[in-house]
Amino acid sequence: MRENNEVMGRVREVRKTFRRGSEDIQVLSGLSLEVPRGEFLALMGPSGSGKSTLLNLIGGLDQPTSGTVEIEGEGIERMSSRELAAWRARHIGLVFQFYNLLPALNVLRNVELPLLLTHLSKAERRRHAEIALDMVGLSHRLGHFPRQLSGGEQQRVGIARAIVTDPSILLCDEPTGDLDRKSADEILGLLQALNQEHGKTIIMVTHDPHASARASRTVYLNKGRLSEEKPV
Numbered sequence: 656m657r658e659n660n661e662v663m664g665r666v667r668e669v670r671k672t673f674r675r676g677s678e679d680i681q682v683l684s685g686l687s688l689e690v691p692r693g694e695f696l697a698l699m700g701p702s703g704s705g706k707s708t709l710l711n712l713i714g715g716l717d718q719p720t721s722g723t724v725e726i727e728g729e730g731i732e733r734m735s736s737r738e739l740a741a742w743r744a745r746h747i748g749l750v751f752q753f754y755n756l757l758p759a760l761n762v763l764r765n766v767e768l769p770l771l772l773t774h775l776s777k778a779e780r781r782r783h784a785e786i787a788l789d790m791v792g793l794s795h796r797l798g799h800f801p802r803q804l805s806g807g808e809q810q811r812v813g814i815a816r817a818i819v820t821d822p823s824i825l826l827c828d829e830p831t832g833d834l835d836r837k838s839a840d841e842i843l844g845l846l847q848a849l850n851q852e853h854g855k856t857i858i859m860v861t862h863d864p865h866a867s868a869r870a871s872r873t874v875y876l877n878k879g880r881l882s883e884e885k886p887v
Contacts, residue, residue: 664690669722684879695850697870748817752829787815807838827859
């Protein structure tokens with residue numbers, strides 16, 4: 656759901672080339688994209704089309720070969736590694752396909768992890784983590800460990816961890832790819848609620864048309880370029 660027409664994220668003429676041996680592989684070819692604040696955007700395309708590469712560029716996990724990436728009006732393509740780490744802590748929430756939870760930490764501690772980069776006290780970190788877990792319906796699982804949770808519950812913990820810092824944008828890379836349909840529908844419903852009820856801006860990479868149907872807009876990436884039209 657688009658709250659307004661204010662642009663939250665802007666990608667301009669971005670190219671990304673990887674070196675493989677003596678060969679240059681161009682993954683993104685002068686790609687441009689605008690994401691309004693409060694949008695739930697689905698990004699689709701065949702394997703190897705560059706969807707995760709684009710998500711990594713928007714999240715500051717990688718840098719473009721050329722072009723610019725702006726979030727909240729702030730260009731990130733020339734930031735140092737240290738500046739990017741601090742910037743990501745303020746602006747980016749990441750949700751992964753395989754959850755990436757630490758098995759030795761309980762649910763509460765897993766969700767608290769991003770807050771260790773802040774100046775919050777231990778009590779404040781706990782309160783923020785409890786609020787995030789309540790938002791995803793897991794306030795009764797604080798002391799459980801990842802191995803004691805279902806796949807859907809682990810992904811809810813992953814989402815709580817992603818939103819605990821109140822990021823500008825939530826980036827989801829195949830968030831339902833490892834789940835059965837029932838669990839996937841629950842996660843998609845949660846993402847929709849975060850978007851529609853809490854105004855979160857979400858960009859979701861997915862192969863699943865069932866998942867993309869939950870988004871407010873779908874764009875397609877093919878051969879390094881974006882289109883609003885599904886390729887035939």
